[in-house]
Amino acid sequence: MLKEEIARLVRPNILRLTPYTTARDDYQGSGDSTKGNTAKSPASIRTFLDANENPFGNGWNRYPDPHQVLIRSRLAEIKGMPPANIFTANGSDEAIDLMFRIFCTPGQSNAVSIAPTYGMYSVAAAINDVEFREVPLREDFSLDADAVLQACDSGTRLVFLCSPNNPTGNALDRGEMLRIVRKAGCIVVVDEAYADFSSGGSLRSAVGEYSNLVVLQTLSKAWGMAALRLGIAYADSGIISLMERVKYPYNISRASQDAVMELLGQGVQTAGDDFRTGMEESDPAVERMRREVGMIIRQRDKLSGALGEMGFVQKVWPSDANFLLVKVNDADRLYGFLIGKNIIVRNRTRVSGCEGCLRITVGTAEENDALLKALDKFKDTSNQSE
Ligand SMILES: *Cc1c(COP(=O)(O)O)cnc(C)c1O
Numbered sequence: 001m002l003k004e005e006i007a008r009l010v011r012p013n014i015l016r017l018t019p020y021t022t023a024r025d026d027y028q029g030s031g032d033s034t035k036g037n038t039a040k041s042p043a044s045i046r047t048f049l050d051a052n053e054n055p056f057g058n059g060w061n062r063y064p065d066p067h068q069v070l071i072r073s074r075l076a077e078i079k080g081m082p083p084a085n086i087f088t089a090n091g092s093d094e095a096i097d098l099m100f101r102i103f104c105t106p107g108q109s110n111a112v113s114i115a116p117t118y119g120m121y122s123v124a125a126a127i128n129d130v131e132f133r134e135v136p137l138r139e140d141f142s143l144d145a146d147a148v149l150q151a152c153d154s155g156t157r158l159v160f161l162c163s164p165n166n167p168t169g170n171a172l173d174r175g176e177m178l179r180i181v182r183k184a185g186c187i188v189v190v191d192e193a194y195a196d197f198s199s200g201g202s203l204r205s206a207v208g209e210y211s212n213l214v215v216l217q218t219l220s221k222a223w224g225m226a227a228l229r230l231g232i233a234y235a236d237s238g239i240i241s242l243m244e245r246v247k248y249p250y251n252i253s254r255a256s257q258d259a260v261m262e263l264l265g266q267g268v269q270t271a272g273d274d275f276r277t278g279m280e281e282s283d284p285a286v287e288r289m290r291r292e293v294g295m296i297i298r299q300r301d302k303l304s305g306a307l308g309e310m311g312f313v314q315k316v317w318p319s320d321a322n323f324l325l326v327k328v329n330d331a332d333r334l335y336g337f338l339i340g341k342n343i344i345v346r347n348r349t350r351v352s353g354c355e356g357c358l359r360i361t362v363g364t365a366e367e368n369d370a371l372l373k374a375l376d377k378f379k380d381t382s383n384q385s386e
Helices: 069-079 092-103 120-127 145-151 174-183 204-208 237-246 254-264 284-308 331-340 365-385
Strands: 086-089 110-115 131-136 156-162 187-191 213-218 231-234 313-316 323-328 357-361
Touching: 069 086, 069 231, 069 254, 086 092, 086 237, 092 120, 092 156, 092 187, 092 213, 092 231, 092 237, 110 120, 110 145, 120 131, 131 145, 145 156, 145 174, 156 174, 174 187, 204 213, 284 313, 284 323, 284 365, 323 331, 331 357, 331 365
Parallel strands: 110 131, 110 156, 156 187, 187 213
Antiparallel strands: 086 231, 213 231, 313 323, 323 357
8 A cells, every 4th residue: 555645756657557467477476486487376387378488498488587576585584674665676776767767757856865976866867857956965974964855845756865875985874864754755765785884774674664765775785796786675565566566577587586596595494474683693695795794894994094094195084885985186197097007996086075086995805905006106106206
């Protein structure tokens, strides 16, 4: 059931939409995902003459599960959330685009976000012909909730927050974010792509309390599955149903679904529908992720210290993510110099609020050493030029 306060935010044609039903929706399809059918059908169904597939098996001839039932129930277990509050997307970028397509009327609605932040929100807004209002973060990159609320008006359908924020690396204040959720009068999307690197925790458990809150996460960063394109949205079940109706029916390929399930593994046996715990310490997939995140955080702090010692580095911002924002004397020249050493970082110097800054992803110990060695050489060239 779509709650009244959400229904009035939905684009009218989407509210009226009769969604495409896939062939595999027509029956309550089967638990054998290797045959490409959904997790619900009786195992007795053996003859699939419903989807115009090529019947000769090559391992890939059947359509995949359009509802990603296995992944969603595994995520429910890991994240401690009911499957009805989980949407799986072709990367978080699909979920971002869906927000515009569901809630915004092109040429009429507007969306509000912070600056600087992740570039996809403004690109998705532009593609959907939606005005995009950017509210600058404070000097220290903290969130000015009052300024965000002031930028909202009766045409605002979406607010995008990103915590920890890309490219600044800091987590936003939880209380300030929730103040926006309570007062904005529209959908508030909190992008938590880097939450697993932060001690600040996640807002996903608050979606039960706030029907206008959408929390985005991804398997692309901490979970190490960027190539598989698996983004996650947590929201009120009414919003999840809207996302299900608007998405492409087979938005996640079976190659991707199978690989995700293999990497997430079986987990621990939990009793029935008990999703309250989440992130079990004894869950091997979670343990592996936590171990890697721990190594990345130790490398981040080491790298941050070493960068801070370099003469041409003006500032290294504190980071709650797996990257560092670093202000240097001549960002363009350093960026070019590193390319000459076969090291690529992200040049953010032309992003408003990030003048003079490079964004550096934390790599393995060897990769970070290679970076520091190259920077030592740059130090010599910058001394010579002075
Ligand atoms: C990397 C990143 C994502 C990830 O997007 P996917 O499409 O899931 O790979 C989302 N949001 C932010 C802020 C990011 O930095």
